[in-house]
Amino acid sequence: MLTILLYLIVMALVGGTIFLAAGAVFGRSEELPALPPGTTATVLPAENVTGADVSALRFQQVLRGYKASEVDWALHRLGIEIDSLREELARVTAADVESGEAEFESPVGLSPAESAGSIPATDRQ
Structure with missing residues (x-):
């Protein structure tokens, strides 16, 4: 015994x-504290988003897929960047046309005026 x-x-x-x-x-086995409301672990640069940045995006997965607020945030940021690039392109194109230095041809063969007019009114901001 x-x-x-x-x-x-x-x-x-x-x-x-x-x-x-x-x-x-x-x-x-301590868990990390939860992120404060309104923040995300998804990372994008503050400016000059590139295709590699978009390809490297990873969203937190929740029970039913990705966390919708993070996807919405990333899409909003990308939309702002695209709008910014379009405005800059329009400004440079207008400056080139005024100075007569260069002639712009859209990748699809439209002039700047035609390509600006081809965006549906609902998509313009």
Whole structure:
């Protein structure tokens, strides 16, 4: 009977030692605090979003897919960047046309006036 009791005590000590060692090595399983409301772990540069930035986007997955607020935020940022680039392109094109230095041809063969007019009114901001 004493042998079984001694065996159980030694096993408990070995198990406790392994548990403490694993806790020291791997941490105490603490969860990270939740992100404050209105923030996201999704990262995009503040300006000059590139195709590589968009390709590298990763959204937090929740039970039913991606977190909608993060997707909405990223799409909003990309929309602002695209609008900014279009305004800059229109400004540069207008400056080139006024100075007569260069003639712009749209990739689809439309002039700047035609390409500006081809955007539906509902999509313009």
